[in-house]
Amino acid sequence: MRRILALSSCLLTLAAPVARAAEPKRTTGSKPAAAAKSTTGSKPAAAAKKKTGGLTAQQIVERNVRARGGLEAWRAVNTLKMSGEMGAGGKTEAMLPFVLSLKRPLKSRLEITFAGKNAVQVYDGTQGWKLRPFLNRDDVEPFKPDELESAASQAELDGPLVDYARKGTRIELAGTEQVEGKKTYKLKLTLKNGAKRFLWVDASTFLERKISGDPRKLDGRPRSVEIFSRDYRTVGGLKMPFVLETVVEGVKQSHKVVVRTVKVNPLLEDALFAKPTSVMATASGR
Helix, strand or coil, X not given: CHHHHHHHHHHHHHXXXXXXXXXXXXXXCCCCHHHHHHHCCCCCHHHHHHHCCCCCHHHHHHHHXXXXXXXXXXXXXXXXXXXXXXXXXXXXXXXEEEEXXXXXXXXXXXXXXXCCEEEEEEECCCCEEEEEHHHCEEEEEECCHHHHXXXXXXXXXXXXXXXXXXXXXXXXXXXXXXXXXXXXXXXEEECCCCCEEEEEEECCCCXXXXXXXXXXXXXXXXXXXXXXXXXXXXXXXXXXXXXXXXXXXXXXXXXXXXXXXXXXXXXXCHHHHCCCXXXXXXXXXX
């Protein structure tokens, strides 16, 4: 689902300054325990394919979609709204309230409350804006070109695997790997714009366990990003992860997102995804 993946992506652009202000110093070149654990036991793709049980990439995707509620159920979802808390780093992990609203096609609005102020990031499917009062920036800023590209490349709210062919995505089976002690199928996704992603699907539950994110530039070079999905729950017949953990290469501390509430198909007016103002940032109908 794009629901959480979009949130994790947004956090790196909207909330990253908050996290960097609070997080401890990085150990350059160190690798987070979660990331190290995820790659332990990996095998070359050729050898791993022999242990996939004969499943093709398409069959793995079909089982994933069924496990998450079914193709028709996801096609019936037009809007999603969720709220919870996200980690902002620090010696004691500060958890900031957030609200994420999603609407087809590709509309998103993320709000994070920090120091009594609401930070807002909006994408209307074509243009994007952000308002970051916690940085003493009271003016609405347009997305940078790379932020627009990232937002445009996001899957719809049902995620990268549902109706992947219709979205112009190609999927290949890249073998198997152990992720947090569990066997997973590693899928290589080539998006319509040519961008590459890797996604790991649990070999038992067929739910996503991890996906690679857009690299994050730190210390003058891009660092790999991995987003782990945990604590799946059923809402309206759909399976969704309620805990997300983003791990950035070279950063000692990871960042968690904990979802508290999810609403399927709530009424979300298009105006909610228009260019924000300072007034909208404090009154968005939470």
